[in-house]
Amino acid sequence: MKCNRKLSFAHKSFLFDAGKVNIGPTRAYSVLKEFCGSFENVGASATEFKNFGRDVKARIGEHDADIVIDKFKMKQGITKNSFYFEYKQDVEGHLTGLFWADPIGRKNYSIFGDVLAFDATYRTNRYCHKFIFFSIIL
Template identity: 35%
Template sequence: MDNFELVEEVDKVGELQDLKGAEMEENNKELVVEKVVELTVGMSFDSPDEMFEYYKAFGLQEGFPVIRRSCRKKDDGNLRYVTFTCGRNGKSKAKLTNILRLQPNQKIGCNAKIGGRLDFVNGKWVIGNLILEHNHAVSPSKSRYYRCNRTISHFVKKQLEINEEAGIKMAQSFKSIVIEAGGFENVSFLERDARNHVDKARRLRLRKGDAVAIHMYFKKMQTENDGFFFSIDLDEEGRLQNVFWADPRSRAAYKDFGDVVTFDTTYLTNKYDMPFSPFL
């Protein structure tokens, strides 16, 4: 079970940063755990996701982050094996070359992991490979600060967005959430997480008049020339998220010079901080 195909990690290591706050997840059963029984070989689950959530709850209790590491599929495309590891598994190379500015590396080759396989007899996912020992200290008191345990409920996200639109500073908005939760120990996300969410919402938010104006302008261009093409992508809340357009001259040029294309993403000039990326 060690020869799994490596896949992209869905959870990065949760560095301990900005430990002045934590995140409140309303009624989050993944974080509110009475007592998680220690994992054993042969323990079964209904699905890989259930196995991962249990491992994450175990990590929250014991004091280490977890990530999805690898999987292997059968010929028919269905999952056969999965591996979940401690978040400090593997080793990362520092991106900065200046030795005076290198950041601490949280990935230190920890081998703690669980390997699950599908039992075709009963359809359960069974733990067949298990390593519980870590090569680093664990800290249950700081578990909620790991990124894999930091999530923001829909209710809190909406509250943060409303406060931001009302002009309430993030420090005050976050403090009100902490007070409502009854203290930092009951809040499992950081102020940085809240700020990142608000910044993302602000970038996606377009006034109704702006979105309508863009659509009306593109319709006008399309009426004047059938060769004008545009596509508008909205998010789940109906807000403008992506826009693509191409005029007839550019489309004709692409037919002749399609093998030489420049994709430039250096433009970040509008008030919504949305990237403008022209194909040249």
């Protein structure tokens, strides 16, 4: 019965992984339909996929920057400080600047010198901030 359907762990994992590569719930539902052969075989509705996406966004809410900082702290610990990052916050605690250099970027810098890249999609992000990626050896 449709009203009793819930997203399984597999559905949620698929949606989460799809989100990592910027595939939204509706498109993810269509992709899963192709894997399963038909919409009936998916085991959930497109609305349930969209609702799950909405719920995840609501849960993250204003904590998206906190999640990134926590992940970077974890990476720094795992890589024994070969992953480097710094961040700045304003007086209200909002993230205003973020710099990071991963081990590969640091190695590339040591071989090739200056590395500077600009994200041409800055107008599409939620905060309308420019994203500038560069790596240095400290």
